[in-house]
Amino acid sequence: MKTKLRNIVADFPILQQQVNGKPLVYLDNGASSQKPQMVIDAITKYYSEINANIHRGVHTLSQKATDAYEDSRQKLQAHFNAKHSYEILFTKGTTDAINLVASSFTTLLNAGDEIIISHLEHHSNIVPWQMLCERTGAVLKVIPMDENGELLMKTYEDLLSDKTKIVAVNHVSNALGTINPIEEIITLAHQYNTAVLIDGAQATPHIKPDVQALNCDFYVCSAHKMCGPTGVGMLYGKEEWLNKLPPYQGGGEMIKEVSFEKTTYAELPHKFEAGTPNIAGGIVFGTAIDYMNTIGFDYIKQQEEMLLQYATEELLKIEGLQIIGTATQKASVISFNLKNIHPYDVGVIVDKLGVAVRTGHHCTQPIMSFYNIAGTVRASFMFYNTKNDVDVLVSAVKRAQIMLS
Numbered sequence: 001m002k003t004k005l006r007n008i009v010a011d012f013p014i015l016q017q018q019v020n021g022k023p024l025v026y027l028d029n030g031a032s033s034q035k036p037q038m039v040i041d042a043i044t045k046y047y048s049e050i051n052a053n054i055h056r057g058v059h060t061l062s063q064k065a066t067d068a069y070e071d072s073r074q075k076l077q078a079h080f081n082a083k084h085s086y087e088i089l090f091t092k093g094t095t096d097a098i099n100l101v102a103s104s105f106t107t108l109l110n111a112g113d114e115i116i117i118s119h120l121e122h123h124s125n126i127v128p129w130q131m132l133c134e135r136t137g138a139v140l141k142v143i144p145m146d147e148n149g150e151l152l153m154k155t156y157e158d159l160l161s162d163k164t165k166i167v168a169v170n171h172v173s174n175a176l177g178t179i180n181p182i183e184e185i186i187t188l189a190h191q192y193n194t195a196v197l198i199d200g201a202q203a204t205p206h207i208k209p210d211v212q213a214l215n216c217d218f219y220v221c222s223a224h225k226m227c228g229p230t231g232v233g234m235l236y237g238k239e240e241w242l243n244k245l246p247p248y249q250g251g252g253e254m255i256k257e258v259s260f261e262k263t264t265y266a267e268l269p270h271k272f273e274a275g276t277p278n279i280a281g282g283i284v285f286g287t288a289i290d291y292m293n294t295i296g297f298d299y300i301k302q303q304e305e306m307l308l309q310y311a312t313e314e315l316l317k318i319e320g321l322q323i324i325g326t327a328t329q330k331a332s333v334i335s336f337n338l339k340n341i342h343p344y345d346v347g348v349i350v351d352k353l354g355v356a357v358r359t360g361h362h363c364t365q366p367i368m369s370f371y372n373i374a375g376t377v378r379a380s381f382m383f384y385n386t387k388n389d390v391d392v393l394v395s396a397v398k399r400a401q402i403m404l405s
């Protein structure tokens, strides 16, 4: 395992640098992961060898670009175990995917219908549903959470009814690391024939979900959190739902025939992919998934569980440090605060020592309100992090505490 680890860190050129004169310890993976050489090379290869618009030209390059783009869609299909490749839509990312679904649901909702989200959501899985409620007169319901950062499932059962039309929850909380019981959430919702969307942005860097086994109706994620490029993500949608929903945006590529009297829409997946997409991004998303699979999700789980446990133990040895989010099922995300010290100040000092963490509300203001705090310091780990990274973090936090108290 040691050799494997050494090779993994070497795959990431950015991790070889110094920041503020110290070796970089990158623990802001929850915001965006770093990219291995294989992904960086694939971007260069696309622009130096096959760049052309897809689905449009008879010429060879256009064919090559189209094939590479569609190959990547099939890689995503295989990775997430979708039944059909046309159930995989490329989007700009998680936010874009959720907005697509929320926007397209407008025509399916009536005033008084209900949408259920949870207290643990990222703003991007709150605001699009609020906007949908404003458009349709639907009502937003929220699954409450407890002090540990776990959802109150009994209340969820009570919230569900024949009025519920969609349930949208995250698989893993980006602020606290809670792994939500999505199997149970999905099964309960389906008793009411409700669609379920899972925000997998924070789960897919750590877990390989099987959308058919989960039986979710939509599953969304962003490539940039899984070693891939920014500006590209995935919306998995069950065929029956994608057929029921109207297109999100109109334009080129999403049509069958256009006249001024009537336009007919293209088949899936093109119906939801208007305009020239992020072609390089879509192709290289597949490369990032290949890379993660060569590391292997068993190894990823083992390494990250070790890091989570070790970092939790070591951080808790610091007097006055409190971990926010103590769910039994957690991904490798640790939010914490030092007594009487603002998280921002901690972030600034540890950065001087080479440690990159996120501070603030993490786009989850309702969670911060629940704990009555302004924000947290968040260390989020990927499989390429090491025990030494944890040691550097812990001593940097200790330094910050001494300097700020």
Ligand SMILES: *Cc1c(COP(=O)(O)O)cnc(C)c1O
Pocket (backbone or CB within 6 Å): 030, 031, 093, 094, 095, 096, 122, 124, 125, 170, 172, 173, 174, 199, 200, 201, 202, 222
């Ligand atoms: C990062 C994140 C998002 C938003 O993803 P974008 O890539 O910014 O669109 C949504 N939900 C969760 C849980 C996230 O971690």
